[in-house]
Amino acid sequence: MLGYSFVTLALACIALAQSSIVIPYGNPYLYLNGRWDETDTSWWTGTGFKLVAKNLKEMTVYLGALTSQPASVGVSVNYGAWQTVNLTAGANAVPLDGLNSSPLSTNVIRVANEGWQNNNIQLEAVEINGDAVPEVYTPSPVNFQFIGDSLSAGQYCVQGVINAWNFVTAENFKAEHSIQAQPGVCLTDIECWGNIHGQSYEFFQAEDDGYYNDAKHNYTTPWNFARDLPATHVVIHIGANDASTQYNISEPSFLSTYETFVTELRVLYPTQPFFIFTPWGWPAPDGTVGYYYTSPSPYVQLIENRNALGDYNIFLVNTTGWVSWADVFPTNQHPTEEGHVKIAAQFSTWLTEWGLFPQTSWATPAV
Incomplete structure (x- = not known):
């Protein structure tokens, strides 16, 4: 939770104009x-913000020069369908179709980066109508931490991660989420399909692997996990790039990296359940599916080894x-939008x- 105390809230500076x-x-x-990051700029797909207000009529988002040109975001009004809006540096009037019309009604606006690249928004301020009454957003008690590669980033989908299975799952459960997923990334910390680092390194950084090609911010900074809303469930789906013929990381090596990674995650998430996905494979037109890391399965071995250490969660x-x-695009075997819904x-x-x-209702209702 990038949140603040109620004392801070009471002292918060909100510039009121007529x-x-x-x-x-x-x-x-x-x-x-x-x-x-420290420049108030977003990284990683799915990153965004929420705003709650009564009598909300209009919203303008002000972005700085470090914003991607453009940055595609999804905007959801009152938990309705996500609509794509392209944002650029400067003032951006955001359409808010579906607002509650009553002045006493609460409106919830959610904004999320769609892309795994060109996803930097340097957020300076949000301007709303002067007779609106802003309120504090209360997050859901369920908060997923998702970790993965292109198969979890919504690569090739129309709305990027918003169409991805993990984002859709969080919506199904009326849950919060943080998604650290990068196309082409290996778990192993090697250069992999243009990613200079693997997830076993990059997960612990504020920046995603796109930093390497960013002339304005070509460095990483360690992520301060105290800024997160604590995850309640950790979900990992990774290994497709490690197993590829391009990199061909052996099963024992992949397992060793995965064990170290999970050990480090356990320090951050000592009591949370971890859900480890096996590969769903690469489907073919003839109905067969090419699976990887199956004999023996490092995923099964990982669970058994953690159990042997006393970790049954x-x-x-x-x-x-x-x-x-x-369920996949025939040119790249990645899930289609419908395929992600099925997953x-x-x-x-x-x-x-x-x-x-699933929660019966959102923790911050739009009523």
Whole structure:
């Protein structure tokens, strides 16, 4: 939670003009999720912010020069469908179709980066109409931490990560989420399909691997996990790039890296359940599916080794058979938008059978 105390809230500076209210970055009325660096700039797909206000009629987002040109974001009004809006440096009037019309009604606006690249928004302030009444966003008690590669970043989908299975799963459960997923990334800390680092390194940084090609910010800074809303569940789906013929990381080597990674994650998340996905594979037109890391499975071995250490709060999610040729783009075998919805439905069913059920309502209702 990039949040603040109620004392800070009471002392927060909100510039009131006759016709508008300007809420600056860092104000508790802007609830930030995901990862933001020391320049108030977002990184990683799915990063964004929420704003809650009564009598809301209009919203303008002010962005600085470090903003991607453009940065595509999804905007959801009152938990409705996500609409794509392209933002650029300067003032951006954001369409808010679907607002509650009553002055006493609460409106919830959610903004999230869609892209795994060109996803930097340097947030300076948000301006709303002067007779609006901003309120503090209350996050859901369920907060997923997702870790992965292109298969979790919504690569090739129309709305990027917003179409991805993990984002859809969080929506299904009326949950918060943080998504550290980067196309082409290996778990192993090697240069992989243009990513200078692997997830075993990059996950612990504020910046995603796109930093390397960013002339304005070509460095990483360690992420301060105290800024996060504490995760309640950790979900990892990774290994496709390690196993590729291009890099061909052996099963023992991959397992060793995964064990070290999970050990480091346990320091951050000592009591949270970990859900480890097996590969759903690469479907082919003839109906077969090419699986990787199967004999022996480092995913199964990881669970067994953690159990042997006394860690029984780690669970294997067997995704065999979840994805078929009909669920992927034929040119790259990545899930289509519909394929991601199918995967989210499969995982949602798995979670309910495990014992996690969707929230009956959002913690901050739009009423």
